[in-house]
Amino acid sequence: MHYLVTGGAGFVGSHVVLALRDAGHSVVVFDNLSTGHRAAVPADVPLIVGDLSDQALLGGIMEHERFDGVLHFAALSLVGDSMRSPFTYLRQNYLNSLQLIELCVYHSIRRFVFSSTAALFGTPEQQPIMEHADVNPGSPYGESKFLIERVLHWSEKIYGLHSACLRYFNAAGSDPMGRAGEDHRPETHLIPLAIDTALGRRERLSLFGADYDTHDGTCVRDYIHVTDLAHAHLVALEQIETRSVTYNVGNTTGFSNLDVIRSVERVTGQRINWSWADRRPGDPAILIAGSQRLRTETGWTPRIASLDDIVETAYRWRLTHPEGYAAPVPQPAFSHETPQIPLPPHIADFPIPVIADEAYRPTPS
Numbered sequence: 175m176h177y178l179v180t181g182g183a184g185f186v187g188s189h190v191v192l193a194l195r196d197a198g199h200s201v202v203v204f205d206n207l208s209t210g211h212r213a214a215v216p217a218d219v220p221l222i223v224g225d226l227s228d229q230a231l232l233g234g235i236m237e238h239e240r241f242d243g244v245l246h247f248a249a250l251s252l253v254g255d256s257m258r259s260p261f262t263y264l265r266q267n268y269l270n271s272l273q274l275i276e277l278c279v280y281h282s283i284r285r286f287v288f289s290s291t292a293a294l295f296g297t298p299e300q301q302p303i304m305e306h307a308d309v310n311p312g313s314p315y316g317e318s319k320f321l322i323e324r325v326l327h328w329s330e331k332i333y334g335l336h337s338a339c340l341r342y343f344n345a346a347g348s349d350p351m352g353r354a355g356e357d358h359r360p361e362t363h364l365i366p367l368a369i370d371t372a373l374g375r376r377e378r379l380s381l382f383g384a385d386y387d388t389h390d391g392t393c394v395r396d397y398i399h400v401t402d403l404a405h406a407h408l409v410a411l412e413q414i415e416t417r418s419v420t421y422n423v424g425n426t427t428g429f430s431n432l433d434v435i436r437s438v439e440r441v442t443g444q445r446i447n448w449s450w451a452d453r454r455p456g457d458p459a460i461l462i463a464g465s466q467r468l469r470t471e472t473g474w475t476p477r478i479a480s481l482d483d484i485v486e487t488a489y490r491w492r493l494t495h496p497e498g499y500a501a502p503v504p505q506p507a508f509s510h511e512t513p514q515i516p517l518p519p520h521i522a523d524f525p526i527p528v529i530a531d532e533a534y535r536p537t538p539s
């Protein structure tokens with residue numbers, strides 16, 4: 175199959191690109207490199223550097239290439255950030271995705287995999303959180319993802335676009351073969367920050383909130399290895415041959431922030447210098463996945479399930495990539511410059527399709 179992967183230079187997207195290629199699929203990555211890295215895209219995978227808001231460019235690419243499906247990762251993804259910049263999150267995540275989905279329908283692309291989030295559940299009473307739990311986003315980030323799920327719901331009902339909404343819990347770790355890793359700038363996620371503190375690359379780690387209603391007062395999260403998460407995309411693609419699905423993707427085990435600190439200390443053999451800080455706005459106390467639907471319907475199961483093993487892969491990547499993707503990564507002589515696939519000469523003038531809904535309807539076969 176031939177897939178377009180938006181945000182394929184980012185943390186989760188780049189691991190999914192590897193999984194797709196390992197499974198024998200061909201991939202084109204579309205990324206504006208605002209948070210992703212050119213070096214995170216394998217050298218023989220075409221990378222088109224462009225922004226999701228550039229409908230003309232996306233439309234031109236879809237006109238030129240026949241994609242069997244789109245996997246959509248490009249998004250702003252920080253809960254705390256979204257509390258400070260709600261409109262930016264809603265506009266960029268929701269509007270850009272809406273346009274992308276419209277383009278998919280217009281170009282008769284039949285499969286769409288969407289990186290959704292546990293953040294759309296807010297602060298649920300019941301843990302683990304099942305797929306049918308009430309949606310009540312606790313942040314504009316979670317809300318923006320839920321709005322896109324609704325667009326996909328109607329896109330299937332009216333136009334037959336099959337989609338998988340994968341609600342990620344906390345993606346962590348790195349490719350066990352060392353081909354990709356986590357490199358956010360600035361880094362805001364607990365595990366890489368704790369590792370960098372253990373390595374002496376950061377002076378101190380702040381732990382946000384000591385008074386949550388959890389076993390030790392710190393937030394509890396369900397950490398899912400990014401390669402297991404990537405495999406969930408492969409099995410989801412099989413499912414959406416015939417229908418749309420929504421899955422929670424997690425390990426079904428919760429670890430507190432203090433548990434994470436202890437795990438990083440075990441794996442690295444170093445004490446972590448940390449101190450308490452105020453709660454971070456938008457953080458729910460506990461998020462633990464009920465992933466039963468994904469497991470029973472697809473047979474998927476996490477292979478790197480222990481927290482120490484997850485941390486170990488992240489640690490190994492950091493040791494070999496102390497500067498993340500900024501360090502020189504050996505590249506073959508053939509290097510990709512934008513755009514990687516030949517685009518039609520009239521690309522810049524490609525008309526933005528503003529078309530009556532009727533035009534989208536698949537012709538009855």
Ligand SMILES: O=c1ccn([C@@H]2O[C@H](COP(=O)(O)OP(=O)(O)O[C@H]3O[C@H](CO)[C@H](O)[C@H](O)[C@H]3O)[C@@H](O)[C@H]2O)c(=O)[nH]1
Nearest residue numbers: 251253291292293343344362363364380381382393454457
């Ligand atoms: O310096 C830090 C950084 C984080 N934390 C805490 O560590 C926990 C995990 O925080 P992360 O930033 O690592 O991850 P989040 O749970 O905020 O968010 C992640 O998981 C979410 C779903 O649960 C979304 O998918 C989101 O995009 C993704 O970043 C939270 O309690 C957070 O407050 C700290 O105490 N100190």
